[in-house]
Amino acid sequence: MISNFLTNTVSVFVFSSIEVGKHLYWKIGNNTVHGQVFIVSWFVIGTLVSISLIGTRRLKRIPEKLQNFMEFVLEFLQDITKTQISDKTYTYWVPYISTIFLFILGSNWAGALIPWKLIRLPEGELAAPTNDINTTVALSLLTSLAYFYAGLNKHGLKYFVRYIQPTPVLLPINVLEDFTKPLSLSFRLFGNVLADELVVSVFTLLVPIVIPLPVMILGLFASSIQALIFSTLSAAYIGEAIESH
Numbered sequence: 001m002i003s004n005f006l007t008n009t010v011s012v013f014v015f016s017s018i019e020v021g022k023h024l025y026w027k028i029g030n031n032t033v034h035g036q037v038f039i040v041s042w043f044v045i046g047t048l049v050s051i052s053l054i055g056t057r058r059l060k061r062i063p064e065k066l067q068n069f070m071e072f073v074l075e076f077l078q079d080i081t082k083t084q085i086s087d088k089t090y091t092y093w094v095p096y097i098s099t100i101f102l103f104i105l106g107s108n109w110a111g112a113l114i115p116w117k118l119i120r121l122p123e124g125e126l127a128a129p130t131n132d133i134n135t136t137v138a139l140s141l142l143t144s145l146a147y148f149y150a151g152l153n154k155h156g157l158k159y160f161v162r163y164i165q166p167t168p169v170l171l172p173i174n175v176l177e178d179f180t181k182p183l184s185l186s187f188r189l190f191g192n193v194l195a196d197e198l199v200v201s202v203f204t205l206l207v208p209i210v211i212p213l214p215v216m217i218l219g220l221f222a223s224s225i226q227a228l229i230f231s232t233l234s235a236a237y238i239g240e241a242i243e244s245h
Contacts, residue, residue, distance in 0.1 A: 034132060036121065041129045044106040077101060080228075084235035085242065089154075093238055096146060100139065101231035104130060108193055108223030112200075112216060130226075131197055136190040140182035143234040151241035159241070181237060185230060192226050 026035040055070040063071050077098040082090045111128020119126055129135045151159040163174040196219040203215055 034134065036126050037129045037132045037135055040110060040116070040126055041107070041135070044103065044110050044129070047110075048102055048106055074098070077231075080232055081235050084232065085239040089242060093146075093150075093235065097231050097235050100143070100234055101227050104139070104189065104230055105224060105227035107135075108227060109220060111193065111197060112219050112223055127197065128193055130189055130193045133186065133190050136186040137182070139189070139230070140185035143185060143237060144178070144182045146234070147237040147241040150238045154242050185233060189226055189230055192222060196222055 026033050026038070051066075052070070055066040059067060078090075078094055080101070081094045081097045084090075085093055107129045111131060116126035151162075163171050200215055200219060
């Protein structure tokens with residue numbers, strides 16, 4: 001267990017120093033960021049906000065068209081949260097779980113459906129934000145902060161008693177678990193999205209455009225599943241922190 005954790009930790013530092021391809025770098029203060037990730041992320045966020053505003057602009061008692069779709073999506077996301085978190089507190093976490101799900105889904109689909117490679121940049125190329133390890137690590141760290149907040153808000157400092165339950169012997173393993181959760185969340189999402197884009201790119205280069213279409217459709221399905229897995233696990237971790245005693 002400890003050796004696996006050390007291996008994963010070392011891998012994070014190694015991957016953070018590796019440059020795969022070229023990137024569009026932006027200088028923000030003393031920090032350097034990947035500009036292409038911000039561009040597509042803003043596009044996804046803008047699209048989600050626009051759809052939300054249009055869909056809720058003229059609400060009716062009997063929903064029609066886009067409002068009906070919006071209510072269906074909201075009920076679906078509420079069910080995800082309610083399934084993992086207790087009925088009394090789940091409504092507080094619906095906005096977070098919904099945001100995580102919609103952003104990951106929008107990012108994955110934007111990378112799969114939009115031909116970003118046709119847009120030329122000074123350096124690098126546009127792609128799904130979730131195929132950048134920095135994005136997936138940031139999302140997983142948000143989830144870690146969320147379930148720590150949920151546990152401390154519910155139980156106070158008594159929340160940390162869970163680390164020595166059912167026996168203090170398990171303290172190292174329980175501490176390591178809090179490190180492996182964000183690692184597994186981030187690498188699972190990053191690896192699946194990157195692998196899907198690589199497979200589609202290779203098929204497009206090797207065979208005519210008609211052949212990769214089934215692979216692209218399968219990729220859309222896999223992208224949706226990854227968004228569902230990430231948001232469900234996030235809700236499960238929050239629910240576990242709330243219920244722990």
